Amino acid sequence: MGPDQWGWLEVYPQHGFYNADNQVEQAAVGVAQNAVGGELSFMSHRDGAMGRSWHGGKKEPGAEAVNYGLNFAEQWQRAFDLNPEFVFITGWNEWVAGRFLEWYKYKAERDSLHSDGMFVDEYNQEYSRDIEPMKGGHTDNYYYQMISYIRRFKGMRPAPASSGEKTIVIDGDFADWQDVQPEYRDTIGDTLHRDHRGYGSTHYADTTGRNDLVLMKVARDAESVYFYVQTREKLTPCTDPQWMLLFIDADGDHRTGWQGYDFLVNHTLQDESTTTLKQNNGNGWQWKPVKLLQYKAVDNKLELRIPRELLGLGKIGPVAFDFHWADNIQMEGDITEFAISGDSAPNRRFNYRYGN
Template sequence: MQEIYDNFYKLSAPYYHPACWYYLDGKPLIIGISKEAIGHDYFTFFTYRESQWPTEPQKINGWPWISFTRPQKVHYNVRGEAEIINVSVSQHPNPTAGMGGSAFYGNQDNWGRSYRNGSHGNSKTDIVYGYNFQEQWDYALQQNVPFIFITGWNEWIAGRWASTDGDPEHSYFCDQASPEYSRDIEPTRTAGINDNYYMQMVANIRRYKGIEPQPQASDTITIKNFNCWKNVLPVYTDYIGDTKPRYHPGAQSNPAVIYTNCTGRNDFYKLKVARNRQNLFFYAETIENITGEHTENWMQLYIDVDRNAKTGWMGYDYRVIEGNKLQAWDNKKWVTTTKITFMVDGNKLMITIPLQSLGLEYRPINIEFKWCDNMQKNNDPLEWYINGDAAPGGRFNYIYSTEK
């Protein structure tokens, strides 16, 4: 805790960013062993919650990183209030065997990704569905506690140690061993997991915390130039800074593998939609001037006009490529249906699409849309995590609705 305080919290800290602190009971929250803080310069600075190991008795104010019981334990604060519960993807209630004992050596004490209702399930077919994770979420949501601690995001490090079962031919893997006996939510192409657990986590967080109401669309307006966009609402935003080149060594060391990606170029920042009686207008603003040839993967716009994931490609019924080609998903392929108009001015792009071309001329507009740039494969939605830039990121969409 002293090191954390010195590096992040005290006024002279090299990474002093108060806007990033999480406050509880009026002070920055820290999880540790509170009695170890007595006598230190940071003692009165923090609100303390006790680090809670799953195999030790429950502590007052304990915050768990995982639970080895089913259902999970609810943990209470000093006021006797139910405060927090853990949700994890999989669990190893037999730490001696570790995840490796179940993945490789037949131990049945641990609970993999497919475990639910007291059964281990079939890891080959069940792993993609997140049954264990959802069972944990379902119980946690019923407890109505103010905090849920999620385990874990990116623990893709499989530490290997000497065997603990007396067999010199065995190795010990505590937390990570196989796709089934691991607990990472971060997307991976391993075993078909893809972004399933990430999307599952997001869906459950939305159930837990709720969502903001859909913002009201501005009144009809005819967009003739970029000045017309000034007062159009809502303003959709995207994370910025995610188009920088990536260069990092991989886990494999012999031969060494270096992961590189230089596909990021146009960093989406602000997006808008407007309409009049004849047209739908789309606006995209990037951090720097828009670059790239007007090729198929340049500044693409995907539109789901019926908000039905079962129609179109991945739910998208239309897309715009090269700035001026409107395409419809027809008979399992994209077909150009009409030429449209677009304008580019520095870091701004606008597209005009006739409502008739989208089948929207006679009804309220209630659509989902997504921008992307420089995808390397147009038939793989996971590209939106990897290459170029997408707004919003991954498989998410923005919603634009004129319905009251």
């Protein structure tokens, strides 16, 4: 390709687009392509376009293949081989299923799976190219796949180091947290209630937003691990359902626990100063009580202490684990609730990582 040109979508193997110095400046990476036989076509073509599960010159069989991002992965690998300065990703949110009887050189009655219409850019789950998460289906798989490849392409900042050992007094004062590092932050304002007209008779309403998670910290000493969380406004009463849940992946193994989480705090609270540590029993959303814990919540802040031995963390040596806060999820055992109901920190299926 000549200079002063960029691409937005190409079939594999994509071209490199060069600058005036004959260096690869840009390459396109797509989730799927409205192409048949290597040329421009439409997604609902009767011969099948290059959908989400297209790779290695053919469509991967099986109903689950659409969830794996095989086409997307192949395109990213080509981009890594080209090593351009820029990658153009197609696409985030198209969601336009325009219906045509004629388009380009095609006619619906002759070329489409449906004689009464053809769909050029978006047809169904397989023959579409949106990365934005969907309800059901592949949910947010393509979102995380995109993030993974962007991190490989651009690199990442190293994780901030944790401060040294410090004993925290669970008294509701919180002054002893001031010099604890790092600070884990979450998006502010994502508990906004929704009440809006949709298409036709559909109406979108969501009033689950409650405690807006803002800032989190972790401290440790030889005996315990301490957790701190701060919300934008005053915490709601601890008697509220699904109140300020803390999920902990203590062993760093996603294959253990529920979605990798081995422990859960605040699923059952005794009163305004005593909560429960629960451990996953290895069978989905099933938790057994381990021990009562001390906590304190004042205004918009909460702190609690967990003995290290209960989490399987020895007194000697480094400490490393992942954690996640959530408030007011509506459906237990569904990881997509972290993105739909209440608030979650960090967003969706991400975790915060603590280590020293």
